[in-house]
Amino acid sequence: MSAQPSPIGEPVLELKALRKSFGDTEIIRGVDLAVLGGQRHALIGPNGAGKSTLFNLISGHYAPTSGDILLNGAPIAGFAPHIINRLGLSRSFQITNVFPRMSVAENLRISIMGRRGHRLTLFRSIRSLSAVNDEVDEYLQNLRLTRRRDSLAGDLAYSEQRILEMGMALATDPAVLILDEPTAGMSRDETTYIVDLIRRVTEGRTLLVVEHDMSVVFTLCDHVSVLVYGEIIASGEPSAVRADRKVQEAYLGEEVH
Amino acid sequence: MINARTIVPLLAALGLLVILPLFLSPNLLNAAIKMMIAALFALAFALAMGQAGMLSFGHSAYYGLGAFAALHLMRAVEHKLFGFPTPMIPLAGALIGFLFGLVFGWFATQRTGVYFSMVTLALAELLFTLAPTWNALFGGESGISTIRGPSWGINFGSDADVYYLTLGWFVVSAWCMWAFTKTPVGRLALALRDNEQRVRFLGFNTHVARTLIFAISCLFTGVAGALLAIANEAANYTIFSAQASANVVLQTFIGGAGTFFGPALGAMIMTFFARITSDLTRSWLLYQGLIFVLVMLFAPQGLGGLADLHARKVRTNGWKHLVAPYLLCLVVGLLLIAGLVFVVESIHVVLTDAYLAKRAAAKGEWVPYELFGQTFEPFSPVTWAIPIMLVAIGSTLLPVARRITARAWLAATRDVPDEPIAPSASAAPVAPPS
Amino acid sequence: MEYIVVSVLNGVVHGLLLFMVSAGLTLIFGMMGVLNFAHAWFYMLGAYVGFTLTRLGGFWIGLLLAPIVAGLAGVLVERYMLRRVHKYGHAHELLLTFGLAFIIEEVIKLFYGDALVSYQMPNYMRFAAFTIFETNYPFYRLFMGAVALAMFVILYLLLTRTRVGIVVRAATYRPTTVEALGHNLPVVYMAVFAGGSALAGLAGAVAGAFYPTGPNMAVDFGTLVFVVVVIGGLGSVVGALIASLMIGLFISFSVGLNVSIADLFGLIGLGSWASDVGGLFTLQLSTIANSMPFLLMLLVLLIRPAGLMGDRQ
Structure with missing residues (x-):
């Protein structure tokens, strides 16, 4: 797998005074956030804090009301999702979001052939695209899905669908990968498995992860930002954030596990 | 995949189709021509519907435009404006079908689901209501007619000549559409059918992709229309009717929109059925409606889907x-x-x-x-x-x-793992990004 | 002046008729998301039931029973057909009702033949309500308009002012929540579908006595009712009324107007050029009156897909 080079330590994704209102309700109330190259950044916050809205703004599903989103220094706020993806930001979804009536290999192939410029290729058979097909095999192996390559995605177990879903986002080879609750709805064992997998396949990449499970945050990430009521109230090393009084009051209750 | 198990029956079927005219009565030969045209139309429709999940309720527009394009070209040849080989006339249908597919499709594919169906319906109805008053282009209510000119040493006077012309175009078009399913865009069509939202977040401009796929479907629809024009040497505005769009929907779903050859099978069977029963009884439309409703209720994946189910399980x-x-x-x-x-x-x-x-x-x-x-x-x-x-x-x-x-x-x-049978008529539930 | 007054009158009545036929579909589409292709065929069914019962028992019995018969047919369709295919999605429901339209039409044709039937209003309703510009204006047109308006008022009040209406409207937006609150949604859906079909049946019984009742009456409305529903907006009764009146007025005005695009070019001195080009430019507005509803629908779908009064897609 080839990771796009992202300058280590430089901001890759920056949010500046980002705001989003739906009608009279302001959901995102001026968020400033910088995700640095190579950083594994967790976004945590209580339910309704606006994490999903923030992800939808970043990935182009919504246009922000005001403020800026910069990807590698270039503004992307309000761009269409496919443009943002091509510029190097890819997302996974909280709800399983695969192509249920296509095989696992074909699901991955959509991502890979798109990135390799075969978005509207009409006069070549997919079998002749050996670079694409080799890469599909490579991803299958890395995601430990080779065994399931010809199963319909809709027939996979839930945790496998989540892995595939993340793999599809990863296979567009983004500079920043954003994952929306990758372990939601999983058992303890499945969570351990997928966290380990994510660590391995996203080696060296810039990550932004929404996650509820604190143990996942602490194993996977090296930086944590806390979003409460549409504002970032703390940002820093996991241990520092854990110790922050504001965070403890607002989000974590009495104690952090 | 091309392998012996599929290539042998296909070659056998092709051989049969080639020698068929020797055994058919003139009436049945004409029926065979109409069946092949209907089958081509259904395959083209299913390329948008079955592959990419775009339920067009106005495909008669591109069928009719293809037919009129062919007729105008034939008339120009007839009046010696310029020469054009008769066997190549369906190219006019293909071109016009594709162009209008691009333009109309650009608008229609801005919408999804039943709203897409409504846009396609409106576009076709617009043509249907305009055509009878537009003399220059559609010949008013009576339509336009012409004759097939001889070319390449064939005089195209007999139904047998038309049969081979239709067969040739049917085989070439069907092969192209089959090959289409094996291209990157063909695969993308399946992804769009399953979950358009996700495709967008993987870096594809889905509007452009859907327009292109729709236009390709219209291209082959135009070929079918042109073949009909060649066979009948005439057409009028009724070719644009909602009834014509309805027929192809009916035939495709009876045949099974989710399989490649199902729609062609459905179209052939239903065209033959109509041909036979309309002579026997005036209630044949009732029987046709009953067949359709029963298929929708009890075998929503159609005849092709049933066959596929048996082959797999x-x-x-x-x-x-x-x-x-x-x-x-x-x-x-x-x-x-x-x-x-x-x-x-x-x-x-x-x-x-x-x-x-x-x-x-x-x-x-x-x-x-x-x-x-x-x-x-x-x-x-x-x-x-x-x-x-x-x-x-x-x-x-x-x-x-x-x-x-x-x-x-x-x-x-027994012993075969149970797979959920995906319905052919509807897109899979799409998870909204929350 | 005469032209304007008569056009307005005819347009309004035609629009109200259109509303009468499509009101039920607005309800069904808005509440259940089912685009019932067979809706106009329930209208046809109503007309034929009205015709039959007028012969057997009288006009008013027909008017009373036609909606009941159409409503019962709706119950059967919803309970034994639509519910079965619901899991395959709305497109599949659309296809099913599409096949159903064939069956209804052909069964009616089987019994009543391919010719028009002579469904007439009672003689005591056959008089001129008033005379305008030396033309007698039939009372029955006013009667149809009144029925349509009554239908609108009742539907509107039912949806906005009653408990049932609130449940039904809530079900449009949050079906699962409504179900969790203990409302029996399948029954609500069945009632909505039956109600919508009954409205179409009533429209058929009322309008069939004035307009020709024959095998083509459903096809003529088949796509037009979609136009009304789409233009009006999802489930909006007010929107459907406005859309119907718009279409009615549009058609009645354009039928009498011999204006072409070339004439418009004439205003800026390009008239002869446009006439030479011919084709679309010289088509008279009156001859393309029938295309207008579809053009309107297209514009609405492309510019404001939620419809005039709808608030979501």
């Missing part, structure tokens, strides 16, 4: 379990159909003017009526007993047949 020696139950089902089905047909046809005969005149002549007596070459007394117990017995036996056996078939199905498919 029945074990090699599983068929021996199924033969007897299927024969039973056939018998039950025939009993019920016979009862229904008897009732419908009797009602029909008894309400014809001819019969009413006979009754008037007999001073209002319920005189005997003729049906299937037999004479029946309207109120004799025998007459009533026939459909009642047929339906009664049929419906008593129906649950039995279902039970036996279900059991046999289990026996014939």
Whole structure:
């Protein structure tokens, strides 16, 4: 797998005074956030804090009301999702979001052939695209899905669908990968498995992860930002954030596990 | 995949189609031409529907435009404006179909689901209502007609010539559409059908992709329209009617929109069915509607889907379990159909003017009526007993047949993991990004 | 002046008729998301039931029973057909009702033949309500308009002012929540479908006595009712009324106007050029009156897909 080079330590994704209102309700109330190259950044916050809205703004599903989103220094706020993806930001979804009536290999192939410029290729058979097909095999192996390559995605177990879903986002080879609750709805064992997998396949990449499970945050990430009521109230090393009084009051209750 | 198991039957079918004209009566030869055109139309429609999930309710627009494009070209040749080989005339249909597919598709694909269907419907209805008043282009209400000119040493005067021309274009077009499913865009079509939202977040401009796929579907639809124009040497505005769009939807879904050859099969069967039954009974549209509704209710994946299901799931020696139950089902089905047909046809005969005149002549007596070459007394117990017995036996056996078939199905498919059968008519539920 | 007054009158009545036929579909589409292709065929069914019962028992019995028969047919369709295919999605429901339209039409044709039937209003309703510009204006047109307006008022009040209406409207937005609150949604859906079909049946019985009742009456409305529903907006009764009146007025005005695009070019001195080009430019507005509803629908679908009064897609 080839990771796009992202300058280590430089901001890759920056949010500046980002705001989003739906009608009279302001959901995102001026968020400033910088995700640095190579950083594994967790976004945590209580339910309704606006994490999903923030992800939808970043990935182009919504246009922000005001403020800026910069990807590698270039503004992307309000761009269409496919443009943002091509510029190097890819997302996974909280709800399983695969192509249920296509095989696992074909699901991955959509991502890979798109990135390799075969978005509207009409006069070549997919079998002749050996670079694409080799890469599909490579991803299958890395995601430990080779065994399931010809199963319909809709027939996979839930945790496998989540892995595939993340793999599809990863296979567009983004500079920043954003994952929306990758372990939601999983058992303890499945969570351990997928966290380990994510660590391995996203080696060296810039990550932004929404996650509820604190143990996942602490194993996977090296930086944590806390979003409460549409504002970032703390940002820093996991241990520092854990110790922050504001965070403890607002989000974590009495104690952090 | 091209392998011996698929290539051999296909070659055999092709060989059969090539020698067929030697054995067909002129009437049947004409029917065969119409069946192939319908099959091509259905394949083209299914390219948008079955592959990419775009349920167009206005494909008659591109069918008609293809036909008129071909007619104008033929007229230009007829009037010696310039020369153009007759066998290549469908190219005009392809070009016009593709261009209008791009333009109309650009608008239609901005919407999804039933709203997409409504846009396509509106566009076709617009043409349907405009065409009869637009003399220069569509020849007003009477339409335009022309003749096929000879070229390449063939005079194209006989139906056999037209048959081979149609067959050639059918085979080439079907092969192209088959090849399309193997291209990156063909695969993308499947992804768009399954989950358009996700495709967008993987870096694809789905609007452009959907427009392109729609236009390709319209291209082959235009070829089918042009072939119809060549065969009939004429067309008028009714080719744009909602009825024409409806027919292809019907045929495609009866055949199975989710499979590649299903739509062609459905179109051939239903065109043949229409040809045969419309001569026999005036209620053939009723029977056609019934077939469609029954397929939608009980075999939503269509005939092709059923065949596919059997091919995938029945074990090699599983068929021996199924033969007897299927024969039973056939018998039950025939009993019920016979009862229904008897009732419908009797009602029909008894309400014809001819019969009413006979009754008037007999001073209002319920005189005997003729049906299937037999004479029946309207109120004799025998007459009533026939459909009642047929339906009664049929419906008593129906649950039995279902039970036996279900059991046999289990026996014939044991050891094969159960896969959910995805419905062919609807897109899979799309998870909104939350 | 005469032209304007008569056009307005005819347009309004035609629009109200259109509303009468499509009101039920607005309800069904808005509440259940089912685009019932067979809706106009329930209208046809109503007309034929009205015709039959007028012969057997009288006009008013027909008017009373036609909606009941159509409503019962709706119950059967919803309970035994639509509910079965609901899991395959709305497109599949659309296809099913599409096949159903064939069956209804052909069964009616089987019994009543291919010719028009003579469904007439009672003689005591056959008089001129008033005379305008030396033309008698039939009372029955006013009667149809009144029925349509009554239908609108009742539907509107039912949806906005009653408990049932609130449940039904809530079900449009949050079906699962409504179900969790203990409302039996399948029954609500069945009632909505039956109600919508009954409205179409009533429209058929009322309008069939004035307009020709024959095998083509459903096809003529088949796509037009979609136009009304789409233009009006999802489930909006007010929107459907406005859309119907718009279409009615549009058609009645354009039928009498011999204006072409070339004439418009004439205003800026390009008239002869446009006439030479011919084709679309010289088509008279009156001859393309029938295309107008579809053009309107297209514009609405492309510019404001939620419809005039709808608030979501």
